[in-house]
Amino acid sequence: MRQSQLFTKTKKEVPKNEVSKNAQLLIRAGFVHKEMAGVYAFLPLGLRVLERIKGIVREEMNALGCQELIMTSLQRKDLWEKTDRWDDAKVDVWFKSTLKNGTEVGLGWSHEEQITEMMKNYLSSYRDLPANVYQFQTKLRNEIRAKSGIMRCREFMMKDLYSYSRTDEDHQKFYDAVIAAYHHIFERVGLGERTFLTFASGGAFTQFSHEFQTVTDAGEDIVYLDRAKKTAINQEVLTDAVVAQLGMDRAALEEVKTAEVGNIFSFGGTKSEQLGLTFKDSDGNTKPVILGSYGIGITRLMGVVVECFSDEAGLVWPESIAPFRVHLLSLGADEKASEIYDMLVAAGIEVLYDDRDVRAGEKFADSDLLGIPYRVVVGSRSLESGSVEVKRRTDTDAISVPFGALVEFFQK
RNA sequence: CGGGCUGUAGUAUAUCGGCAGUACGCGUGCAUGGGGUGCAUGUAGGCCGGGUUCGAUUCCCGGCAGCCCGACCA
Numbered sequence: 001m002r003q004s005q006l007f008t009k010t011k012k013e014v015p016k017n018e019v020s021k022n023a024q025l026l027i028r029a030g031f032v033h034k035e036m037a038g039v040y041a042f043l044p045l046g047l048r049v050l051e052r053i054k055g056i057v058r059e060e061m062n063a064l065g066c067q068e069l070i071m072t073s074l075q076r077k078d079l080w081e082k083t084d085r086w087d088d089a090k091v092d093v094w095f096k097s098t099l100k101n102g103t104e105v106g107l108g109w110s111h112e113e114q115i116t117e118m119m120k121n122y123l124s125s126y127r128d129l130p131a132n133v134y135q136f137q138t139k140l141r142n143e144i145r146a147k148s149g150i151m152r153c154r155e156f157m158m159k160d161l162y163s164y165s166r167t168d169e170d171h172q173k174f175y176d177a178v179i180a181a182y183h184h185i186f187e188r189v190g191l192g193e194r195t196f197l198t199f200a201s202g203g204a205f206t207q208f209s210h211e212f213q214t215v216t217d218a219g220e221d222i223v224y225l226d227r228a229k230k231t232a233i234n235q236e237v238l239t240d241a242v243v244a245q246l247g248m249d250r251a252a253l254e255e256v257k258t259a260e261v262g263n264i265f266s267f268g269g270t271k272s273e274q275l276g277l278t279f280k281d282s283d284g285n286t287k288p289v290i291l292g293s294y295g296i297g298i299t300r301l302m303g304v305v306v307e308c309f310s311d312e313a314g315l316v317w318p319e320s321i322a323p324f325r326v327h328l329l330s331l332g333a334d335e336k337a338s339e340i341y342d343m344l345v346a347a348g349i350e351v352l353y354d355d356r357d358v359r360a361g362e363k364f365a366d367s368d369l370l371g372i373p374y375r376v377v378v379g380s381r382s383l384e385s386g387s388v389e390v391k392r393r394t395d396t397d398a399i400s401v402p403f404g405a406l407v408e409f410f411q412k
Numbered sequence: 413c414g415g416g417c418u419g420u421a422g423u424a425u426a427u428c429g430g431c432a433g434u435a436c437g438c439g440u441g442c443a444u445g446g447g448g449u450g451c452a453u454g455u456a457g458g459c460c461g462g463g464u465u466c467g468a469u470u471c472c473c474g475g476c477a478g479c480c481c482g483a484c485c486a
Binding site: 009010011012013014015016017018019036037092093110112141143144145147152200201202203205209220221260263264265293295329331332358359360361362363364365366368377379380381 | 413418419423424425435436437444445446447448449477478479480482483484485486
């Protein structure tokens with residue numbers, strides 16, 4: 001894409017009243033627009049990052065044999081009454097509205113009830129199981145206090161997966177496979193080393209749920225980390241008994257601040273019974289479907305990446321989720337730069353080409369702010385030497401690559 | 413939901429109970445052209461409502477909005 005055609009602009013000033021690092025940088029770089037507290041629009045560059053994260057998650061979900069669908073934001077009241085979660089006293093994040101005919105509807109803050117109710121239409125025999133479905137959906141939650149930029153919003157993108165299994169054993173097997181897939185996802189977005197499987201409250205259904213917690217000061221959770229085991233215990237369930245049960249040594253646990261990027265739950269058959277989701281097993285008996293739920297906050301994940309990798313000059317995107325792979329800068333060498341741009345694009349490399357008529361300093365500063373992994377500079381020096389300067393966003397020095405070797409450089 | 417702070421051009425900020433200033437941005441011109449360049453010039457502002465006052469952007473009250481701390485957070 002030619003940068004002269006990108007409608008967004010960068011800003012030098014940090015937005016007033018915006019303390020969170022991720023929001024400051026994403027707004028300055030033109031990745032997001034803040035509509036109101038906890039509500040952000042994703043602009044072209046931000047959307048590209050979001051889509052790349054979704055792409056990785058989608059690949060991993062599909063590899064588990066999950067099927068993608070999308071539910072609705074408007075939800076029926078009667079569904080939520082079945083599990084006693086319509087009452088504002090029970091769930092305090094509801095946005096609710098009323099149809100013209102007086103019918104009350106809820107705006108989806110979660111889709112467990114709705115999706116499970118729908119699945120009743122399709123799951124009636126053990127032959128229909130297992131079934132695993134997921135979606136990327138905008139969740140609407142009336143948070144009392146939105147904060148931390150895009151990390152805790154009233155409107156945000158979540159991937160939620162629901163598993164329907166025949167037996168506890170089948171369920172457990174899939175649950176473990178999801179854990180492995182989640183590790184893989186966080187690895188791929190660059191957060192693998194600092195993301196830990198964490199034992200957390202299981203609510204009414206099981207003793208523990210599992211969270212994926214990423215170490216960052218921008219987080220809201222406190223977990224106790226066993227680095228050797230790559231697992232942690234959320235402060236909310238930390239007791240001597242729990243530490244002993246999990247075979248950890250309390251003295252070895254390290255207290256760290258983290259952000260929750262994923263959360264997975266086993267519901268057993270309880271929720272299915274509440275909702276009437278049963279199946280006929282091969283022995284002729286009617287049994288509740290065993291249910292699991294698995295979430296990843298896509299927009300929050302993007303915020304956490306920003307928090308973890310950015311520096312004083314701006315954003316730093318891991319290659320796997322960067323909006324573009326290459327940022328091509330023309331310094332008064334538009335003809336040659338355009339030629340290189342066409343060549344790279346033809347080779348299938350995603351390039352943002354800064355073809356604007358602005359000062360070199362501004363181009364460099366913007367390039368650092370946008371955080372695209374590779375910067376390629378074409379200028380008078382290039383024209384003399386027949387090569388371009390290539391620099392990684394995370395490096396301080398550039399290397400020289402001949403014009404003819406450039407495509408190959410980015411293809412490996 | 414408890415507590416605290418704040419609302420001045422598109423953005424970031426200053427001043428003041430009596431003509432609202434600066435920087436960035438945006439427009440124009442000239443110069444410049446490898447780390448947000450220089451000079452000149454133009455553009456644009458007091459969140460909303462009420463009160464006090466000769467006069468309110470400033471003081472008071474209410475509303476709305478934003479930020480922070482805590483609580484909350486399948």
